[in-house]
Amino acid sequence: MKKHLLLTGIATILLCSCNSKPKTELTVSGLNPKDFQTEVNNAQTNLYTLKNKAGMEVCITNFGGRIVSVMVPDKNGEMQDVVLGFDSIADYIHIPSDFGASIGRYANRIAQGRIVLDGDTIQLPQNNFGHCLHGGPQGWQYKVYEANPIDDTTLELTLHSPDGDENFPGNVTATVTYKLTDDNAIDIKYSATTDKKTVINMTNHSYFNLSGNPAHAATDHLLYINADSYTPVDSTFMTTGEIVTVKETPMDFTTPKTIGQDIANYDFLQLKNGNGYDHNWVLNTAGDITQVAARLSSPESGIVLEMFTNEPGVQLYTGNFLDGTVAGKKGIVYNQRASVCLETQHYPDSPNKANWPSVVLEPGQTYHSECIYKFSVEK
Template sequence: MRKLGLIIGLVLFISCTANRKAVDIVSASGLKQSNFQTIVDGKKTSLFILKNKNKMEVCLTNFGGRIVSIMVPDKDGKMRDVVLGFDSIQDYIKYPTDFGASIGRYANRINKGKITIDGVNYQLPQNNYGHCLHGGFKGFQYQVYDAKQINDQKIEFSYLSKDLEQGFPGNLTCKVTFSLTDDNAIDIQYEASTDKTTIVNMTNHSYFNLDGDPSCLNTDYLLTINADSYTPVDSTFMTTGEILPVEGTDMDFRVSTAVGARINNYSFRQLKNGNGYDHNWVLNTKEDITRKCASLKSPKTGIVLDVYTNEPGIQVYTGNFLHGTLHGKKGIVYKQRAAVCLETQKYPDSPNKPEWPSAILKPGEKYFSHCIFRFSTNK
């Protein structure tokens, strides 16, 4: 009988242990960790959760180094998820998007995908109106980063982009560090080094919906951009090489203005060319991380997003090409202009415009880019 009791006890122990292992981790935003666990290109993917003392939560996946959800309090203390994304890794794979991704090697567009470095011509993928956009057909947003969670509020994603991956020269070793601070900020730091002269320009491509309801559009959001000028684009979304003043134009957001106040004024050529706002602003902040470069506010929820960066520019994109064909988290359809992207970076096509801030990285040098998304409420 004693032997039988021991056997029964062992079986129960094994059963309980198996059940504990089978328990799924569910985030405050409703994401299941198991839905993000798979193998992509021979590497494991998962969902990682950061939390601070204020119960703010940020969920990320190492597939594309993406922010999947951000839970922040609104003016009444209700927690809201303020970014677009999907409920599972399979949807990220099935529906190629930039939702929340750590973009590289080069965020934004490069004219006709052509660059010349040290006298050598390189042809990059032409994946957007004949230009190279966000690193090509398989930029960093479709790669699996190695993940190292440092603690409850910090995670590091690292990736080795091999020489001539998507046509870019040099073995580029890069790291993206996300830190969730106790003042409700997401501090993002990008680092990279190379063994051959190359170009690098990384950013985060989160789609912010500060209502926490993607069925609501961004037209009432109040946007402020600390910039006196911008870089206009042609009908293929490529920068013309000009830097023009915002004064007296629909590009002037130096004073807080509703995103939708002028967005459909297609008699203004730039809004027609961009199908809305999809432009780079030349920041007044002089690459000073302590100076606010942009701010976005939802009058409905009172949620405010302030942006800081050491980069010279910010691309503001108003979700113009969301067509209502994608079902995101909780099955919600993402319609046109359901969000706003605030991408801190070098100017588009800088490698072909030597008079603009350089995106060149040489062996022995360190690339460092810094962006802070700080959330607060305004009643």
């Protein structure tokens, strides 16, 4: 009897021991949350999953506030992952990229990494053709945000950026809130406060391939941009300060056309300077977030992405610097033109262009920005 009780007790302990181990459930996109758990600078990283009633799934890591996967139905009702990224936190840490990131303090480029505030010249890192790109080499895409899951559809991420972070002034507290709505939209809201005058320009840097197969170039995607003008760049990708019409140029997306229709027309200097499309469009929407700012669709999958924003501009980037040296999720190699980025923003180098919308944030003010990526299927 005692032996029987002893064996029963051991079995119970073993059973309890097994049940107490954390369960590992793959996401719909095939990600293993355990592969995103580590520590970076004494801060814990994880993978967070948002789901809505329609069955859409968005996976986000608090390392860089990055969207890792977006699962939406195609024209056949099959779920497709429509963003580029990696299968594990190790790749995000060790392979430099902006895949899916919440970019800050300043998205895009600042000329020669210099800004002037109240007569003081501040030198920022120069990490891209002599300019400061995406907040410098240790911008917010490489920081760990504090994660606060609100509910099944909402994740709040907070970052405390100290005074002097990449030499930007001011102690800044920034928040990125991801909300997955029941009509298959990712509503991204940004806010920030500072204790010293500074500059802020945040964005999301998701690389979209709406076919669901990034082994295929995204040059067949149809694109519409609600913009009659854009800001040209020089050979170092820096805005010249001009705002010019898109009319009768390859920059005209006011009538939808494929990304690939004009992208190789390097006789047009701007496409040569940008190595393809890597430019800011001046939106006609005037901050009205109810108006479609851009529309992207894949003829292969039938998936449509509509973008809305209160920002004055959007950067179209067509994966020009992807070169086949990086393998992403499921081992797929990312070649040139494998994706399309639609980065909502104030214009590049706004701190040095006095006649452009200001990016200065003062103590007592709150920075607000919003971007909505809404998915549907072509009817």
